[in-house]
Amino acid sequence: MVGPHVTDDAPPSEHLAVTGLDEWSHRCSTAYVPLEVDADGDFRGALRVRDLGPLGVSQVGATPSVVRRTARRVAADPRESVLLSVFLQGSTVVAQHGRAGPVAPGGGYLLASDQPYGIRLQSPTDILILRVPRTLAGLGPATLREIAGRVLPPDTGEIDVLGRELAAALLHGAGAGAGRQELLVDLLRAVTHRMRYGDRSRPYLSGAALWASARWYVERHHGDPGLGVEELAARFMVSRRHLEQQFARRGTTPAAYLRQVRAESARRLLLADRTATVEHIAHTAGFTGVDTFIRAFRRRHGQTPADWRRQQPGRGVVATPLPPQTAELLSDLHRLAAPADAPFLAPPGHEKRSTPTSRSLERDDAGSPGLVMKGDGPGPRRTR
Numbered sequence: 001m002v003g004p005h006v007t008d009d010a011p012p013s014e015h016l017a018v019t020g021l022d023e024w025s026h027r028c029s030t031a032y033v034p035l036e037v038d039a040d041g042d043f044r045g046a047l048r049v050r051d052l053g054p055l056g057v058s059q060v061g062a063t064p065s066v067v068r069r070t071a072r073r074v075a076a077d078p079r080e081s082v083l084l085s086v087f088l089q090g091s092t093v094v095a096q097h098g099r100a101g102p103v104a105p106g107g108g109y110l111l112a113s114d115q116p117y118g119i120r121l122q123s124p125t126d127i128l129i130l131r132v133p134r135t136l137a138g139l140g141p142a143t144l145r146e147i148a149g150r151v152l153p154p155d156t157g158e159i160d161v162l163g164r165e166l167a168a169a170l171l172h173g174a175g176a177g178a179g180r181q182e183l184l185v186d187l188l189r190a191v192t193h194r195m196r197y198g199d200r201s202r203p204y205l206s207g208a209a210l211w212a213s214a215r216w217y218v219e220r221h222h223g224d225p226g227l228g229v230e231e232l233a234a235r236f237m238v239s240r241r242h243l244e245q246q247f248a249r250r251g252t253t254p255a256a257y258l259r260q261v262r263a264e265s266a267r268r269l270l271l272a273d274r275t276a277t278v279e280h281i282a283h284t285a286g287f288t289g290v291d292t293f294i295r296a297f298r299r300r301h302g303q304t305p306a307d308w309r310r311q312q313p314g315r316g317v318v319a320t321p322l323p324p325q326t327a328e329l330l331s332d333l334h335r336l337a338a339p340a341d342a343p344f345l346a347p348p349g350h351e352k353r354s355t356p357t358s359r360s361l362e363r364d365d366a367g368s369p370g371l372v373m374k375g376d377g378p379g380p381r382r383t384r
Contacts, residue, residue, distance in 0.1 A: 018045040024062070031058055032083060032131060033113045034073045039065035046329040050170050052181050056131035057169045061329025067119040074116060080134040081113040082144070084188055086163035088331060090125030094118070096149030106154030108163075110195065112144040126331050128166040136185055139192060147195040158194045161216045162187040167337040183208040202237055210236060211246045215257065222261045223286045229254045262286045263300055266293065270309045278305050 018024045024045045025037040031049050045062040085108055092103045096117035103109055111117045112134070134144070152159050165187060169180055186209035193203035205213055214232055221227050232254055233243040247254050266285035269276065282293035297305045 018047070019043065021065075028060070028067070031056065031060075032129070033069060033079055033081065034077045036068045036070060036073065037065055038068070039063070044329060048170060048330060052169060052184070053178070054133050054136060055181055055184060056129075057166055057184070058129045058131070059126070059167075059170060059330050059333065060129060061124065061126045061331075062121055063124050063329075065121050067121070069111075069113065069115075069117045071116050074114060078114050082132045082134055082137045082139060082188070083111045083113060084130045084132070084162070084191060085109050085111070086128040086130075086159055086166060088126040088128060088163075088336075090127075091122040092125055092127075093120040093122065094149060094151065097145055099149040101149075101151040103151050104154050106159070108152045108156065108159040108191065110148055110150065110192065112148040115144075115148065117149065124329060126329060128163055128170075130162070130166055130184060130188060132185060132188055137188060137192070143192075143196070147192060150195050152191070152195065156191075156194065157213070157216065157220075158187070158191045160220075161213050162191055164216065164337055165212055167333040171333055171337055179208060182206065183212065187212065205236060207246050207249070210238065210243070211250060214243065214246070214254065218254075218258050218261055222258060222265060223284060225283075225286050225288045227258065227286065229258070232258075259296065263296060266297065266305070267301075270305055271312060274309065281305070 018027060019042075021037055021039055021043055024043065025035060027045075027047055028037065029035050031047060043063055043065060045060070045065075047058060047060050049056065049058040051057075085103075087103045087105055087107050087109070089105050093100060094103060094109045094111065094117070095101075096111055096115060101109075114134075139147075162184070165180075165183060169184065183206075186206045190203045190205060190209065190213070193201065214236060217232065217235060218227070229240055229243065233240045236243070243254055247257060252260075262285045266281050266287070269281045269284060278293070279290045282290045285293070287293040287296070294304055297303075297308070301308050303311075
């Protein structure tokens with residue numbers, strides 16, 4: 001059994017484990033498009049889904065298995081959707097349009113539902129997925145053929161921003177309305193723009209998408225003392241005035257937000273390493289000098305950083321640790337959705353496995369005993 005779909009005005013659901021391949025195949029086909037799932041031995045899966053109007057946002061976790069969208073399945077149900085996945089944990093290979101590539105934690109990939117594709121989960125995985133009708137995504141058949149099946153590496157900014165907003169949508173979808181839908185579609189377009197043009201071009205971002213992206217950029221790069229409002233505006237190719245207007249609509253300014261992030265970073269660093277000097281912490285948090293840091297800290301806390309640290313009990317609050325590995329397939333999204341100092345993703349730790357060919361992943365051979373991966377033994381059993 002698995003948790004049901006959740007609409008945009010309902011609270012987020014808690015997932016329940018699925019242990020049968022037939023049930024899992026049915027649940028995935030309902031959440032996305034009709035699929036086939038293969039697996040060896042014991043299988044477990046978990047799924048959390050929220051519908052936001054025409055969009056679907058989900059978190060899916062599963063033990064090693066193979067998922068295929070075959071030509072026969074496409075012919076039976078040729079719905080045209082774009083599936084953008086943000087990979088949180090595990091080791092996976094995806095294939096579409098003759099391309100096959102491994103996906104590392106923190107990376108992402110895009111698939112077109114109206115063409116065959118394959119996904120090989122090589123270890124227990126945790127993935128966030130955004131499903132958008134192709135008409136809303138603004139991607140024509142030629143563009144999709146160009147980018148579907150491509151993999152973006154970890155630390156791709158557009159993937160990071162979209163992943164955090166997908167986590168927030170699953171946790172806090174209620175009350176967001178059409179604004180969150182527009183935000184997710186705009187962030188999807190930013191990802192596909194990166195897939196098409198790389199660093200040669202940057203997409204235009206709407207107000208909400210600009211706010212989300214600029215906030216993420218500040219949180220990731222606040223340690224650079226040269227980062228200021230002008231540099232932030234230039235990064236997103238907008239005027240300083242336009243950037244300030246977007247922050248003002250949310251009750252702050254870019255300069256104030258940058259100060260807030262640096263101050264919080266410094267506060268955590270003071271407690272994370274009590275042997276670190278105030279000068280070192282000021283530099284690490286992005287302040288231009290120790291005197292600037294001390295003045296800013298005194299305004300915020302009423303005392304110097306050194307005096308404040310001495311008054312904190314015990315060893316203090318150490319930086320939030322990464323979550324331990326557990327038997328749960330779906331990770332806690334609260335840290336992922338949190339702004340500022342929380343690391344976005346756990347560091348990559350996937351195993352090296354044999355890489356299947358794209359042809360073997362996408363093959364539509366109903367008469368074969370099962371899918372055989374390059375370098376593997378006999379294929380796993382198939383469920384339809």
